[in-house]
Amino acid sequence: MTSAHDTEIVDVAVIGAGVVGSAIARALAGYQLEVALIESRCDVGDGTSKANTAILHTGFDAKPGTLESQLVSRGYHLLKAYADETGIPYEPTGALLVAWDEEQLAALPGLQEKAAQNGYAETEIVGPDEVYRQVPTLGPGALGGLTVPGESIICTWTTNLALATDAVRRGTRLMRSHRVESVTVGSDETVLRTNRGDVRARWVVNAAGLGSDVIDAQFGHDRFHLHPRRGELLVFDKQTRPMVDKIVLPVPSKLGKGVLVSPTIYGNVMLGPTAEDMTNRSDTSTTEDGYEFLREKGERIMPQLLREEVTATYAGLRAASDAPDYTVEVDAAQRYAVAGGIRSTGLTSGMAIAEHLLGLLEKAGLELHEREDLPDAPQMPNIGEAYLRPYADSDRIAADPAYGTVVCFCERVTKGEIRDAMNSTIPPCDLDGLRRRTRAMNGRCQGFYCGANVTEMLQDGERKAHR
């Protein structure tokens, strides 16, 4: 398999199959180009993309005038349209920023003004009565708030998977478990040395997430430095979902965006994240301090929530950059582009980053000839709770009883869905990958009932794949 890579030259190699890299590969594959998408992990979206707050942002609170502001705002519309086309689940819940003290209350008009500068005019400043009318379960002491009706929750896993699947169906060669170790730029081709052989490409796009500054340095640049910022989150039992039906945000302070309470697309409620600057780029462990911090915050925001069972705890690493904005640039001489320092807004802005970057690449000399034979966008399985899921769809069950066989009881995942995931364009490589595609084992029992069955189905699927 790797030997073929040694001889072939692709037009563009994209490093990193997170949301941003997958969006870029998909966009490139819309033209007459040979594209490779190189991912160090065994699955797409397994780095920073998998563990974030999964919010489709309007961009209301971005820094006006920045590239980030422009791309989040554009990406919001692009991703929403793409979600409608492919079936990525999202829910337009709206958000409410809650002011808990006089200083925060005084900051609301400024935030409203900033939103307007970012092209978002639908915010409204509301008094405490309206705050409690909208979210009756809030703890006491809220003084007022700012509504952001356009903020939505979205499935970050399906978004990433849809973009990568689309890219692959358009002919992109997805190379998982390929870690780029070094880069050699030649006069008309660049050799990427990976742990599984060389990849040769005319152009290279660096969308390596937390590793993008390291790759950038391989091309001789020193323009931004990343460090991981760890965010720990608590996910509460589905029984809490009636308590919260919109995203409850704190008023941002100098210390960052703070802890939010949000419904999840899977019907849970999430509390988090923490923000802890780290040096280790792979340490996604959770901590006692993190839990304590979240409990303390949660006790103030929504004490009722803290009485309930916790279904999951996890930590994600987001790429914090020392540059004040996204770094999206093209080095024409080296036929090299970077999309780096993309923080958590990358989920929303990914498709807009791709669009913007393709424009830059074309100016730098990459020839973009449209294809006329593009396949339709993929139809993604629905794992969102607000839409009809297979276990509740009598027509689907009548056509295929596997959709009536519930394997994971807590999340109501059926045998048919697990089978489909195993047979999909980008099958999962491990239990976590299967979890992200189906929700299996993500529920309150964490595998007490279904763990053994699901593991068996995954291993059977893998055996078949390798036969």
Next chain:
Amino acid sequence: MSTARTRLTPEVAIVGAGPAGLRAAQELAPAVPGEVLVLDREQQAGGIPRHCDHPGFGIRDLHRFHSGPDYARRMVDSAERAGAVIRTGAMVTGWSADGGLEVTTPDGLFEVHAEAIVLATGARERPRTARMVPGDRPDGVYTTGQLQNLVHLHHRKVGTKALIVGSELVSWSAVLTLRDAGCDTVLMTSEHPKVESYALFSVPGKLGLRVPVRTRTKITRIIGKPRVEAVEVEDLATGRREVVPCDTVVFTGDWIPDNELVRAAGLALDPGTLGPVVDTELRTERPGIFAAGNVLHPVDTADIAALDGKQVAASVLDHLREKRHPSEKSIRIVADEPLRWISPMVRRVGDRRPARNRLLAWVDHYVAFPRVVATQNGRVVAEKRLPWPAAPGRVFRIPGDLLDAARPGEGDVHISLRR
């Protein structure tokens, strides 16, 4: 896309084909003219005993020792011979607007309307996440339920060195399962100062299983990627922490009822058990909805759950025959420290005594010769010294007579212990 459902109208619907549900079905099927339908989401009926492949089942209800799978088979056979219809692979996902059970099966969607519904959904162990144990998220972390499923039903290997969190009866069941799978238990931990279930197992525990048990010890971190490499434990007395190498961690006990249908129906939840509030005849607050087994007392043995099934069947029959209406005069039973919960939670005037005339309770501290005290309105109404200890990790049984002196209308009865 369609959400159309086929309507079923059995006389009694029982959710859960474990010991409680099966025993209720066995009692009810010959006694009612209509169908007794048992729904279970698993592919096989029998409940948790199916994957407890060791003896110790059936002593109190069948008066004989059976292995778990053998006991489960007997329960299924008895219910079927009695005429109950057992439907497996049938998951109740919620309630319809008019009180029917919404069910998903490979044969399609159903809506089940019955004259009486028995919720016998059992309990499960809290996994690591619900216990908020921080650290890495490696493979090799299980609950006993998942472990037994893997080993006994799927014949899979686990690691070679396990640490067991908890020292309830089920924790020893986990030790036996691990041994079957060729995995040594390097340490068992308990946050309690004394582990009474250990004494029960002291002979096999010390001589046969050779499991070191550390009491007053808490798990503070799980370490390893992609597989467990070690666990950090804290001595609660000294605060000292130590890293114990192992490749498998089993979280045992710490039970929570599978109460989703109870909550979805809006039925009152007991804050101690987190199961539905029931009276001694196992009625919930809504007429026609009953509950039995470990959804009420997380968690007691399979035979006790089965005896609940017998108790609830009598109560269901009365309801169907409209022979006797539950009295409005009732007393709420409240667990006070060191009791964490007590079940059942309501005693009505004129009702049957609880199953085996025992109240079931869970205790947070060990008391060797407990004196059980019932107070009402601050006044001691009954007091009794018991010859058996109150020990964390297993159900503590309290004679039902203690309630006899309590009067309805004079406030809740509080049950507590004195040394």
